[in-house]
Amino acid sequence: MALLELFNLSKRYDQHTIALSDINISVNKGEFIAVIGPSGAGKSTLLRCINRMIEPTNGEVTFDGVDLLHVKRKELRRLRTKIGMIFQHYHLVNRLTVIENVLHGRLGYKSSVVGALGIYTKKEKEQAIQLLRMLGLADQMYKRSDKLSGGQKQRVGIARALIQDPKMLLCDEPIASLDPNASKIIMDYLQKISQSLGITVIVNLHQVDVALQYSDRIIGVSQGQIVYDGTPTDITQEQIHQIYGSDFDDLMVEMNKEKHYAG
Numbered sequence: 001m002a003l004l005e006l007f008n009l010s011k012r013y014d015q016h017t018i019a020l021s022d023i024n025i026s027v028n029k030g031e032f033i034a035v036i037g038p039s040g041a042g043k044s045t046l047l048r049c050i051n052r053m054i055e056p057t058n059g060e061v062t063f064d065g066v067d068l069l070h071v072k073r074k075e076l077r078r079l080r081t082k083i084g085m086i087f088q089h090y091h092l093v094n095r096l097t098v099i100e101n102v103l104h105g106r107l108g109y110k111s112s113v114v115g116a117l118g119i120y121t122k123k124e125k126e127q128a129i130q131l132l133r134m135l136g137l138a139d140q141m142y143k144r145s146d147k148l149s150g151g152q153k154q155r156v157g158i159a160r161a162l163i164q165d166p167k168m169l170l171c172d173e174p175i176a177s178l179d180p181n182a183s184k185i186i187m188d189y190l191q192k193i194s195q196s197l198g199i200t201v202i203v204n205l206h207q208v209d210v211a212l213q214y215s216d217r218i219i220g221v222s223q224g225q226i227v228y229d230g231t232p233t234d235i236t237q238e239q240i241h242q243i244y245g246s247d248f249d250d251l252m253v254e255m256n257k258e259k260h261y262a263g
């Protein structure tokens, strides 16, 4: 059985903006999927419709056998703990320490009172420490989060998502604010997490070369529709051109620049 299925998923923001139309995707456990496409194609909307951060206009989202669009609030909250989210701008609480930010990932499991008091079990704290060690942040645990580099902040974001004990991670442009070195570290961690923990990863990316390098499957989105769904080895230059349309030339210039910097 697929872990996630989208049937005819559509999102219309207003009369003139159809961000997604009739998206159909079936995702298996452990898959590493890169969603690529030009700016405004609908990548963010797609990711956010999956966990209902954005309400889809039509269609169905089935996650782990449950119809997500018709569950009650409480059940949605429970299911969302199984879907970790990673953001371009990290969404950390700056004045809190690294470990406190990671523990925030447990809030979905707690009543609002217990959560507001910052009460966490010994087991949760041990798990936070273990995750921070795994992500190379053992020395940073008690630092304020705003003292970290971008790449370190994103690793805190990953630890916060993992402490939820998720079955799937949705990553919305996780490396768009990072330099190539930090980007590589983050992508390597996401790949390792997917491979060693069997967690499904869906990642929106601007960088086609990164998508080709890391994913098992590429979903190309253009003007709210899927125009490619297949392996990175099968995708042709023409298909990349079709996905990016008039942005294709800029993309090639960017890719060449990155190659140049990488030596």
Ligand SMILES: Nc1ncnc2c1ncn2[C@@H]1O[C@H](COP(=O)(O)OP(=O)(O)OP(=O)(O)O)[C@@H](O)[C@H]1O
Residues within 6 Å of the ligand: 013, 014, 017, 018, 019, 037, 038, 039, 040, 041, 042, 043, 044, 045, 046
């Ligand atoms: N809150 C909103 N209200 C109205 N229109 C929106 C809203 N959010 C996004 N859109 C529009 O929906 C379309 C898809 O946007 P979306 O952000 O999903 O694209 P994207 O592929 O993630 O782009 P980018 O790569 O630039 O982040 C765009 O035309 C955008 O202008």
